[in-house]
Amino acid sequence: MKDSFRADLIIENKVLVELKSVENITTVHFKQTLSYLKLTGLHLGLLINFNEAYIKHDIHRIVNNLQEQKILRLSDLACIIKIKKRLGSRFFI
Numbered sequence: 662m663k664d665s666f667r668a669d670l671i672i673e674n675k676v677l678v679e680l681k682s683v684e685n686i687t688t689v690h691f692k693q694t695l696s697y698l699k700l701t702g703l704h705l706g707l708l709i710n711f712n713e714a715y716i717k718h719d720i721h722r723i724v725n726n727l728q729e730q731k732i733l734r735l736s737d738l739a740c741i742i743k744i745k746k747r748l749g750s751r752f753f754i
Contacts, residue, residue, distance in 0.1 A: 676740040677706040698725035
């Protein structure tokens with residue numbers, strides 16, 4: 662099990678980022694990312710498809726066991742800002 666899963670990116674042990682380069686994102690990709698969130702125990706994931714003219718059109722936010730008290734915290738927002746800086750602001754709105 663230890664070698665069977667390797668995340669594309671995990672930012673500050675808070676946000677899992679799954680990177681794809683496919684024609685279309687399908688339900689399988691969403692389920693795969695959600696499974697990765699469950700395996701890692703993380704609550705927030707981003708599914709990003711690079712096979713798009715503008716990446717901002719194919720970024721999806723996925724949550725695992727989101728509860729009313731755990732809506733987006735400032736620390737999660739800080740992680741998303743770091744991801745934007747690493748990938749470049751031209752990919753985001």
